[in-house]
Amino acid sequence: MSNFLEPKVTKNYKDEIRHIGFELEFANIEIEDVLSILEKKFGFNIKKVNNYLFKIDSKYGDFILELDFELLTQQKIPKNIKELSKKIGIEIKEEDIENIEKIIGELSKDIVPYEISTPPLPLNEVSIIHKIIKELAKNHAKGTKYKIYYAFGLHINIEVISLDVKSLLSYTRAYLILQNYINKDAKIDLARKITPFIDNFKDEYIKYVLDKSYNPSIDEFIEDYLKFNPTRNRSLDLLPILTFINEDKVRAKLPEEKIKPRPAFHYRLSNSMIGKEGWEISEEWNRWILVENLANDKESLNFLAKEYLTHLDNIINLSTWEGKVESWLNH
Template sequence: MAQPALSTTIDFALPPILHNAQGQVRTVGVEIEFVGPSAEKTVQALQEALGGRLVEEDPHAFALKESAIGDLTVELDSRILHPGKQAGTQRGVLPKIAALFGFAASYLVPCELVTAPTPIDRLQDLGRILTILRNLGARGTQDAPFYAFGLHFNPEIPRQDAATVAAFMKSFALLNPWLRREASPDATRSFLGFADPFPVKYVRRIAAPDYWPEIPAFIDDYLAFNPTRNRDLDLLPLLHHFDAERVRAVLPNEKINGRPTFHYRLPDARVSDPGWSIAPDWNRWVCVERLAADRERLDAVGAAFLSFEGEDKSWADVMEQIVRS
């Protein structure tokens, strides 16, 4: 008698704080990078499967409005190919050149699919996107060894206050050696310079149980150690949302769009793998939220880190025990 096939479906964990301060279910935006089908072909397939209204923003950037799983955008992931989105750009020669260059670059530059903010309790709906991409022949990390493809989460901050920002930053920094090990960054990503971890001096500063600054001091500390977007957890959009002038004083020309979300950057999008799901990476993010929500435990872990003298891989073992307990 044949044995039933094992289910490969992985449930999406819910964070300890599901609703924002207004009582609404928190949202998360998801970004997935891939190569293969063009942005236009991809958005047409999405529209066929999910319905909605297709909008062409330029020859290499498209939006799908009011689909069955909300709004989506698909575009080649390069600013120079979308001059119409840059302030002060006029219609004319430059957009035409960008369009022509984009058709050539489409063989080299990944596409980026970005969802609108999606209620956290509906993340499972986004699994339909991966099926559509696979059916189109989209390729990811395991198929293109000389490219770097990412998966990004943009979860809404549950409370817009200093204590919440500090708690999440502490939790993420303490868990990061374990997170990076579990995510198993592709060797190509390391070669191409995937996001650097937070400097040890910064982690030791924020890990202290008495480190609970107000927003201005937190921003100043963050920018002193991290004047860059090149971090696994990029806080610049969130900090820009809180105090744009303070952030711009240090980073006047950096591309930053302020929003009340974290920006969690992961190095691996295996879109052609039928067994790949975004759920495991999301569930590890929920581990960050759980530790952040437990002030007593968070302070204890921070104190333990300050007295720890081993290597990152050994600290990752410690954090794995914390997560599993």
């Protein structure tokens, strides 16, 4: 796994090797150069959907490369212009529509990132994303911090080890305990912090879930999550896994949210630091391993849950919670 640390549990809920997916945002490189790298360096086959959306066939499954701008990838600009032309009774030529789309595409490239999404990769083959990033960086691709308005993220989709509520609860508790420490350790960019997309869980939900008396059924766990977190905008988004388990319940509560059901945690916190000297994507994965380790260590999980609840209830604390977590990690 190269520099990727291995989780304690390597098998999924079907007793097969776990899979991990990555979604990486970046800019400062032409899409044609990205396609050339994927085709020539890695032998992938390019399937063009439109000028801003490509499917890339590989032995792992389909990678997706797109300009992260729905107006272009879903070709809404041509559709909207055609509808407008009918309403106002003026015919707009197809080539003029294409030119308008190209102009918008060119103007947006400096503020809208490209995004490459991997298929679910077997745990023992995730180093392919490290190799792809290395090649992109060689060709001057850049991520967060390269420009003040580059609020680019890295999302990791981690296949669950079990669909049982006790396992999901352990992982949720582990993340709630560690979220502030991970946020600090990862030095999350200010441009991303001020957006709502990676909000931390609120104290009200943390206290509710860490209470030792909280022993929900799967339906109760889903209902409670939706009550406190009726949004995808959490640094750890549980909606994909909860929708995978009970789609009707989640859709009934959040009919407008765009949720892809999958048996995975959607970890959204990390910066995309492509192009930064010395940065490797394994650093971000290895922070998630802290969650894996704590979730599968019942004694430590119970101890830290009790400690964190005490910390949250105290009016005055002599040390930060992040500092306490760091001390525990180093003990």
